[in-house]
Amino acid sequence: MSLQLVDIGANLTHDSFDRDRPEVIARARAAGVCHMVVTGADMASSAQALELCRHNPGILSCTAGTHPHHARDFDPEDAPVKLRALLACPEVVAVGECGLDYFRNFSPHADQLRTFELQLELAAETGKPVFMHQRDAHTDFMPVLRRYRDRISAGVVHCFTGEDEEVREYLDMDLYIGITGWLCDERRGTHLRDLVKLIPPDRLMLETDAPYLLPRDLKPMPKDRRNEPAYLPHILQTAASCTGRAAENVAAETTANAARFFKLRLPGHME
Numbered sequence: 516m517s518l519q520l521v522d523i524g525a526n527l528t529h530d531s532f533d534r535d536r537p538e539v540i541a542r543a544r545a546a547g548v549c550h551m552v553v554t555g556a557d558m559a560s561s562a563q564a565l566e567l568c569r570h571n572p573g574i575l576s577c578t579a580g581t582h583p584h585h586a587r588d589f590d591p592e593d594a595p596v597k598l599r600a601l602l603a604c605p606e607v608v609a610v611g612e613c614g615l616d617y618f619r620n621f622s623p624h625a626d627q628l629r630t631f632e633l634q635l636e637l638a639a640e641t642g643k644p645v646f647m648h649q650r651d652a653h654t655d656f657m658p659v660l661r662r663y664r665d666r667i668s669a670g671v672v673h674c675f676t677g678e679d680e681e682v683r684e685y686l687d688m689d690l691y692i693g694i695t696g697w698l699c700d701e702r703r704g705t706h707l708r709d710l711v712k713l714i715p716p717d718r719l720m721l722e723t724d725a726p727y728l729l730p731r732d733l734k735p736m737p738k739d740r741r742n743e744p745a746y747l748p749h750i751l752q753t754a755a756s757c758t759g760r761a762a763e764n765v766a767a768e769t770t771a772n773a774a775r776f777f778k779l780r781l782p783g784h785m786e
Contacts, residue, residue, distance in 0.1 A: 518547030518766045519781070520751060521773035522744040523693055524612075524646070524673050524722035527553045527575070528563040531726045531741050540571060543744035549770075550779055551744050553577040554612050554646070554724075557585040558594060561601055568606040576777060578646045580611040586622035586630035595633055602641045608777040610638040611646030612673065615659075618651040627652075632659055639666035644776055647672050653681050664688055669776055674724050675707075682710050686718060691776055693722045696730035696742065699753050708757045716768040720776070721754065723747050 522543065532539055543551060553568065555561030555578045564577035579601035581589045601607050613634040615627050622630075638645045645667055649656045660670070672685050673693035685692060692714050697704040711719070729742035730749050751769075755762040774781045 518748060518751070518763075519549045519770050519783070520547050520721065520747050520766055521770050521779070521781070522548050522551045522723050522725075522747050523671065523720045523773050523777070524554050524695070525551045525725045525744050526556070526560075526727070527551065527567060527725070527744075528560045529726050531739075532743075536567075539743050539745070540574065543747070544574070546745040546748055547766075548744045548747050549574075550773070550781060551575050552608065552646075552773075552777060555579040555601075555607075556582040556612055557588065558597055561598070561607075565601060565604055565606055572606075573780070576606055576608040576779060578609040578611045579607045580609075580613045580634050580646070581630055582612045582648060583614055583616040583627040583631065584619060584621040586626040589626070589630040589633070591629060591633060595637060598634070598637060599641070602637060602643055607643070608779070609644045609646040609671075610634050610641070612648050613645065614648035615652035615656050616648060616650045617655075624655070628655065628659065631656075632663075635659070635663040635667060638668070639663055642668050644669035644671065646670075648674065649681075650676070653677065653684075657684060660688070671720060671776060673722060674728070676704070678706070679710060679713075682713055686714070691718050691720055691772060693720045694750070694754055695722050695724045696728045696733075696746070696750050698750060698757065699730035699732045701731065711754055711757045712759075716760070716765075717772060719754070719765075719769055720772050721747060721750055721769045723750065
């Protein structure tokens with residue numbers, strides 16, 4: 516089966532890829548992943564992601580932003596200036612990864628909320644879509660997002676692992692949903708196999724979140740347990756099975772969604 520897939524979330528600046536990053540990208544391409552969006556998690560990794568994109572034009576794009584884990588380090592005076600400069604670059608296709616994470620709580624809630632809101636403000640200002648993270652924080656996440664939803668062009672809740680009520684509220688707000696290898700985890704992802712059926716074909720996107728969230732049912736399992744974009748077709752197959760749609764159709768739908776959302780120049784897809 517010849518596929519054309521987009522991995523909308525790959526942490527390719529992670530140091531686990533330092534030894535073989537070009538080979539990782541080549542393996543993804545050979546597996547049918549035609550484009551990867553590199554996730555920016557803080558100012559440093561966002562700048563690194565941009566540099567990586569410039570060395571791989573047409574293959575990589577990136578996001579720029581600050582993950583809630585790093586919100587305590589987001590200077591509300593200096594960081595927006597630096598982030599605005601990154602967002603002006605054509606390789607940077609979304610604001611984020613931004614949002615709230617009350618599961619790990621690596622940053623105080625007040626810092627997370629302030630940093631999330633500042634990035635939504637930048638998204639409204641620049642017209643770039645928002646790449647969002649939410650874990651165990653839905654009650655606080657929604658009021659903030661509602662205040663900005665009419666002003667931001669589009670948003671995706673990436674690495675969705677939530678419940679029925681959450682996915683329905685996101686879809687009611689005309690958001691996209693990103694699904695990862697969590698779907699393949701028989702311990703904690705079983706509920707997603709029903710929820711993915713609720714996501715309309717024009718609102719679903721696929722991602723690996725590499726090097727994290729290696730699909731637990733992948734065979735053969737890599738010895739280093741590192742996830743990489745080349746495994747995206749495995750996630751596609753599981754998503755297709757859950758939705759009852761042909762894998763070729765889900766591949767075409769999710770790739771079209773990614774091209775539209777990130778304004779990617781992909782063969783056969785209009786920007």
